[in-house]
Amino acid sequence: MEQKPWYLIDDVAHLDSPALVIYPDRVRENIRLLIESIDDVARLRPHVKTNKSREATRLMLEAGIRKFKCATIAEAEMLALCGATDVLLAYQPNVAKMHRLLTLMQEYPDVRFACLVDNLATAQQLSDQAVNADLVVAVYIDLNVGMNRTGIVPTDAVRILYAELATLPGIRPVGFHAYDGHLRNADFSLRTADCDAAFRPVQELSDALVAEGFEPPVIVVGGSPTFPIHAKRQGVDCSPGTFIYWDKGYQTGLPEQPFLTAGLVITRVISLPDSTKVCVDLGHKSVAAEGELTQRVMFLNAPELKAIGQSEEHLVLEAGEGHSYQIGDVLYGLPNHICPTVALYERAYTVENGSITGEWLTIARDRKISV
Structure with a gap:
């Protein structure tokens, strides 16, 4: 039997997007x-x-x-x-x-x-x-x-x-x-x-x-x-x-290190602008927007998608003619740089054994806790 990809979330329908997920x-x-x-x-x-x-x-x-x-x-x-x-x-x-x-x-x-x-x-x-x-x-x-x-x-x-x-x-x-x-x-x-x-x-x-x-x-x-x-x-x-948490940038650039990617961003297809493009809800506010546009995120379950435009709340991707993506499809994004991506979210959802199990508040993203 083919093993299910490690990142898939069985109850992802209950998770609003965009979302940061962590695999403890x-x-x-x-x-x-x-x-x-x-x-x-x-x-x-x-x-x-x-x-x-x-x-x-x-x-x-x-x-x-x-x-x-x-x-x-x-x-x-x-x-x-x-x-x-x-x-x-x-x-x-x-x-x-x-x-x-x-x-x-x-x-x-x-x-x-x-x-x-x-x-x-x-x-x-x-x-x-x-x-x-x-x-x-x-x-x-x-x-x-x-x-x-x-x-x-x-x-x-x-x-x-x-x-x-x-x-x-x-x-x-x-x-x-x-x-x-x-x-x-x-x-x-x-x-x-x-x-x-x-x-x-x-x-x-x-x-x-x-x-x-x-x-x-x-x-x-x-x-x-x-x-x-x-x-x-x-x-x-x-x-x-x-x-x-590791990330795509270091996974590619530091292959001698054995760490596992443990933080992803979940996004959904929200529109099909034309016959070759899909738009997802992963804008500047949802994934680190530093670096070249095509290098900001890679989708584990859709690696062929290429980013061609991004704004505050949207990311437009080139899918090519005849693609099968539909509105509502879930994409699992591996950020190129996880550190500033985490800082964009007030909380991360934990995923264990394919299920959402809790939340980790990104408490130190605020400039002040009490002092």
């Missing part, structure tokens, strides 16, 4: 694969920007992962709500965010919060606010290893900044953060060489600080593309995020 069994398998791929679970610091939900976070906690990374105050608060005890806000806070971070520290005193800085002026502001709140904030220096969006290039200036941070009463420098998301060469051997070259000055800075008498800096490195490389590197924390 595949999420659990991805967490297992992640832990299996590193020598020590304590070296994992997954980024929660992909899932933004308490339920996915709790599955990681149940599996023994204790450290996390996030991009927003809301994500940091969600982690604290879930019982995480070590949270790195991988972002340099402005004054307003500093106030919110310090409030979180006061409300969750058992959580070890930290954030990024890349200059002395910001660090001084943070120190001043922390002193007023009778707190000390752990900080990582954000290193620019080629991403060229934030951070400081790993030169001697970093060593000088680290020493200056150590003199501020409300600041405690603990390490480096180096995100190398620009390294995506499809040839894994070349990606490895690029990654090693980008990491070398980070290690040299760490060694220099130890030689000056500092405690060995904690080094938080990488994302999904370089995770398997850093996982084999001793003494660093690794921060993949997309692994938990």
Whole structure:
């Protein structure tokens, strides 16, 4: 007997579209694969920007992962709500965010919060606010290893900044953060060489600080593309995020990684504009609209369909003459980039054994939960 495709939902008629659906069994398998791929679970610091939900976070906690990374105050608060005890806000806070971070520290005193800085002026502001709140904030220096969006290039200036941070009463420098998301060469051997070259000055800075008498800096490195490389590197924390749901982009671009696609968008044919085209309810508001139009989503049960137009609530697809699609047909879409797609939905529906079993609220898509 032919096996039913893993993604089909038996009671899909009860699911309005567009909808985000998550397959928890595949999420659990991805967490297992992640832990299996590193020598020590304590070296994992997954980024929660992909899932933004308490339920996915709790599955990681149940599996023994204790450290996390996030991009927003809301994500940091969600982690604290879930019982995480070590949270790195991988972002340099402005004054307003500093106030919110310090409030979180006061409300969750058992959580070890930290954030990024890349200059002395910001660090001084943070120190001043922390002193007023009778707190000390752990900080990582954000290193620019080629991403060229934030951070400081790993030169001697970093060593000088680290020493200056150590003199501020409300600041405690603990390490480096180096995100190398620009390294995506499809040839894994070349990606490895690029990654090693980008990491070398980070290690040299760490060694220099130890030689000056500092405690060995904690080094938080990488994302999904370089995770398997850093996982084999001793003494660093690794921060993949997309692994938990995976997506078409990484499935294609990172074939050496075994993670399963676990998040889809459900859409329906809502109109047949002419003899060759179909229109579905998957607009800009329902799937990440970055990148080239034809690469935003691939339909698992209709891979031949090609996107030719998209607006806020509609996606027009070329099906060709003689196609058999009808209004009401359900399509299962695999997003090219799952992280911003998840952020478009206030909730995801869980699917287990072919049935809709519940909802995971995307609680951290909001800019504010309570703090």
